Amino acid sequence: MTARPADPWAGTARLTTLADWLAFAEKAYAREPVALGQVATNAHDEALYLLLRALELPLDSDAGVLQRKLTAVERTKAETWLRRRLLDRVPAAYLTREAWLGEHRFYVDERVIIPRSYFLEIIPEQLEALLPAGKKVRHVVDVCTGSGCLAILLAHQFPGAKVDACDLSAAALEVAAINVRDHALTGRVRLFQSDVFDAVPPAKYDVILSNPPYEPSALVDTQAPEFAAEPRMAHDGGRDGLTIIRKLLRQARARLQPHGLVVIEVGGLHAAIEAEFAALHPEWLPTQDGSDCVVLFRAKNLGAT
Structure with a gap:
């Protein structure tokens, strides 16, 4: 035996x-x-x-x-x-019940994806310099905000700007509200329950930023238990990962200032973005680890109105 x-x-x-x-x-x-x-x-x-x-x-x-x-x-x-x-x-x-992005602590629980994003380096190091010289950041939005962490990073980076944040999940927005309050930003960060911009009041933004669901559904089906413990809707980008990104880019046309930017973290979708949106002239922002998985679109190339 x-x-x-x-x-x-x-x-x-x-x-x-x-x-x-x-x-x-x-x-x-x-x-x-x-x-x-x-x-x-x-x-x-x-x-x-x-x-x-x-x-x-x-x-x-x-x-x-x-x-x-x-x-x-x-x-x-x-x-x-x-x-x-x-x-x-x-x-x-x-x-x-916490996660850190740089020096900033955020409350988290099972209602939200755990904050982790290349925007931690992009927001302070590159974002403002991508706008035309002399253009101040006055109004920004974080689409698919989850815990609200990126909206809060934007508010800290641009203290003179108004910040909107939206998410389809009411449960995620409950967590975002906790973090907005904990960072003393209730007067500057507005939260909206919305499928992309469907229920967000009309506004023209200098920057539209998003870390949306971008994993193909089949990949989400095989995630490790730790990642499967996070809300599926925060991961699942549809059959090819592009479902939310397509809608975001379509709706962004009416939401941008003429000098405005759309900046999206897209994971492993580099080839898919280049194939589908080549006519929009995607630009890839450098990241410290060389993954370069954050893509930028300019209002002039989106046909913004």
């Missing part, structure tokens, strides 16, 4: 310091078929983040915190969160 493998979780009672728990967690991450990318791209960073949050310790704690001994209550919470993350495949951000 083959001996049953020892339970790798049986020895957690012997783990006394945070360093012990971190080493254990990294081995557990290597052992379990988890998917990364929602909070961190490597097991060490995600495990450390999750343990610090479980113990209610600052994320910027120095290395000395690793020698901190855990209480019995803390050990129980650390193990509970690691089991939920690694065995139940619950995304780390849904355990901690």
Whole structure:
């Protein structure tokens, strides 16, 4: 008879310091078929983040915190969160109820996709420079806003601008409202429940920004459990991933200032965008990792009115 493998979780009672728990967690991450990318791209960073949050310790704690001994209550919470993350495949951000884009913290839960976007670098580093010299950003909109994170980044970047944000999901907008309030932006950021611009009051924007659902439906069907835990409508872009993007570009014509821009994060749709929208002269913005998956369209090429 083959001996049953020892339970790798049986020895957690012997783990006394945070360093012990971190080493254990990294081995557990290597052992379990988890998917990364929602909070961190490597097991060490995600495990450390999750343990610090479980113990209610600052994320910027120095290395000395690793020698901190855990209480019995803390050990129980650390193990509970690691089991939920690694065995139940619950995304780390849904355990901690937060996500970070740069220095900005956002509340998240299962009603929204976990914030992660190349717009974290595009908004501060490139966006304003893409407009004609001397044109101030006065009115912008975030389409498919989810948690409201990109609308809030826009509001922080352009303190003199009005910011609209829309999403089809009423549940997502409940989370967005929490974040708008937490960032003290209720006077500047307006939220609309709308399928793209269908229910957004008429306005002319300097910038239309969107990180829409762009994954082809067949790909969404095969997502890892961590990504499947997020709202499907935040991922599913239809048969070829372009359903929402087509509607956005069609409706943008009547929503842009003559100098306006549409900027869209499109994931792996580079070839599809080039094939379908070549006549609109798409421009690809550089990103630090070289993926260059953010596309820009100018009002003059959309036939904006």
